[in-house]
Amino acid sequence: MNKKKEKQKNTFEKIYEVIKTMASKPSGLIGLTILIFHVILAITSPLYVPYDYKAIDPTLMLTPPSSEFWFGTDSLGRDVFTRTILGGRTALTVTFFGSLIALLWGGSLGIFCGLVGGKIDDVVMRVIDAFLSIPWILAMLLIVSLLGTTTLVLIPALGFFYGKGIVRVARAATHDVIAKDFIVSARARGHSNMSIIWNEILPNVRDAIMVEGAMRWSWMLLGFSSLSFLGFGVSPPTPDWGLMISNARGLMSFAYWAVLAPIFGLSSLIIGINLTADAFAKALGIDRSTKAPV
């Protein structure tokens, strides 16, 4: 064997390697491109929007797409193009941080339950099951109507409801490694539970949890837009896809453009995240088709 070979890769090289693998397949490349495009758009769009998103002009009500108004105008005469490229900003921010919270609490509780096992595990998992049986949208509506629709309420609330599934995935992934001898060995050496979680378990379950988190992100995006659609998400006149679809859906038969643009924005982002998450999972060597999401 060739001894002095293979320089070990550092973290950045590893991330680069993963992204390269993801982009090597058409689906991964498309997903990544869409996602990056949306993120860049969300960050930079305020710099170059052609019109003011809240400028109402009754004379321009429901103008069809033209060179002046690329995507037409809505029922209040606002430019749909402006509102569409701005409409993803809140959704992306809220769901991104929401997913992070879901990952953090879901992941740590799942790993903890997997490690400790026994009675504590039983009780926690039954509580999670009970929560899973409550329709999330009902519970969300309750929370939002009690505490209001500010971002500071939405992010933790969404994070909580989408973290329940991650608990199960993290727990299952922990169960896979917990029986291995290296955990037994660490226990026999007398490491604390914290140190076992951090050093021995986390590196082995991190990939599975991260992929699950990426999937939850796209689901949460759909959930957040549904809330907006129902009028419990972002409050007008902030541009938001869910809200835009809700406002324009009654006029769909003669002003299709006002609905189509936000629908396109939302679905392309969700498809982008889904494709990226799948490619991410494959690049890390996790086959999502064999591990059903809970």
Add this chain to the structure above:
Amino acid sequence: MKTTVQKINNLTIGFQSQKGEQISILKNISTSINQGETVGIVGESGSGKSTLALAMMGYVKHGLFTISGECMFHSNNLLEMKNKELENIRGRKIAMIPQNAGQSLTPNLKIGYQIDEALRLHTDLKQTERDEKISELLNKVRLPSPETMAQRYPHELSGGQQQRVAVAMALAGSPELLLLDEPTTGLDVTTQAHVLELLNFIAKDTGTSMVYVSHDLGAIAQVSDRVIVMYSGEIVLDGPVRSILKNPIHPYTFGLLKSIPKLSLPGLPNSMSGSQPQPGSIKKGCSFFERCEFADDNCKLNSPSLEFIEELNTSVRCFKHNELLNLNKIDSQNIKSIENKILKNEILDLSDVSISYAKQKFLDQLLNKINDTNPTVKDINININKGETLALVGESGSGKSTILKSIAGLLKTKDGNIKFGKDKTLSNDLRQRDPSFLRAIQLIFQNPDESLNPNHTVEEIVSQPLRLYFGLKGQELKDKIIEVLDKVRLGEFYLTRYPRQLSGGEKQRVAVARAFAAKPDIILCDEVTSALDVSVQAAVLNLLQELKEDFGTTYIFVSHDLAVVRAISDRVAVLYQGRLCEIGPSNNVYKFPSHPYTEVLLGAVLEPDPDIKPKLVAEDIVEEKPPENGCSFQGRCPRILGDICKNEVPPWQTGENGNSIRCHIKIEDLKNQQISN
């Protein structure tokens, strides 16, 4: 002249690498199998022996393809036949017995149904005839009461019985050629000896040709007429079993035989350096060149071809076979005998230890009480002196690993005390143990793939105990890691490697390094060599012995391999069903196995010598639970006295050589009985 069943001509099988090169797994294999002959194929993992066996069935694994050559079964080339045609040959003409019968039997179908299925596929018998045939087959593989056996599910059978069912299924189509891929590897020593004896009988009885693939030279020696030794995808030696095992004329076989610990020769075997080359890495010269002690420049530049030597009836692939032929027999090998400085200084004391796996009732759980009249492990009394190597031996289910876990604190004991040093009692609960005791007792596991975190580098793995127990940091930590790695013969460049980038032996060295990094007083070794190849096993055993001499560590060595135990231990404790049967200095135990169970166990060990046959004294029944009363070995004892063995726990008695046994029969009487047999 015997008819040839299968003939393989110049077979090369390989795969295409990512760079587009063709890399061969099998290189120019030519051999033939005669009718009624049993051929053993040996080699270490990665030598291509399984690929060859599968090719004999006309099967090439996914990703591999035939580069050249043919595999003729009578007059058909199996490798060119269509799947439809192969279906008529597989099962009917050529049958295969897989390694793990437990996994190859469908768990939710009854045994009888599964054999019936094989019969329906491979014969044209009617329903009533098939029923008769099932009983006949089960009888043939010596399963008791075939009718009830046919109604059972695979999980209701023991490992040995499952393997017998697999044999029965393979025999269903009365094949001309039987391929066996490591058929006894997962079985206990006594069961293994029985299954091999059965296979021998079937080969003689039915006249079927057999190909027996194994890494175990002991098993090969017992069953085969002819042996093929494979190395790195090539046949390096092919000839009659006696000439190959008694007078190996290829340096690889020579080294391999020297590295196997034997019952007849105490002391550590010599190890063979290096490891098998990766497929495709050898461009020219002999593939064994790097590890060969006889090699010269010629071997480096030219590849030897398989040469037939008339007088030995053997083919060999080596330029130097004449030198080896003239070399002394392997018996004269110099074996390192071990001399441990054992201080009369007790380091660990197990008194009346019982361990139970029984599930506790809720009330008992609350009261922290364990109620079990028949625990898995019972009445273990062992003293271990400083610097000693104590081996725990026994078949699976004998509780040897359970005892180790209790010493390490991973399992709670039911009764009894474990004392460390003279007076310090080790707590039952790991969390309440003093960190200095935790440091003093370290574990090494069987399978390094499982015991090393796959996402840690070697540096991180070895740093764990150093940081935990000594709080080392930065450069000091790194220096210490390098020092420890150096002790196990691994250089500094291993620091950044991940376990998957290491070979089996290297991984186990890392595991040893991690244990020694804690500067322990006692190391618990749980089957540390059984996942390794023979040549690597010898190296690891030697390493453990050297480290012990340097540090004066005490080992508790658990193994099912009695020859390995013989090589490394000072004292042996024989366990059956969680009860001690015999304990004493290993020299005495191996010379005069007094307890009937020890006798049975040692009798079943397979030596790599076709002239030493295993003695099958007791039945290989598997008992699921230790008996409630009396002697633990009463169910299988060939020397059972009667009611006294069933009702009374036998007393301890000590023989003149210092080994103690637990038996109702007097030690002298046992010895006389053994001599008279």
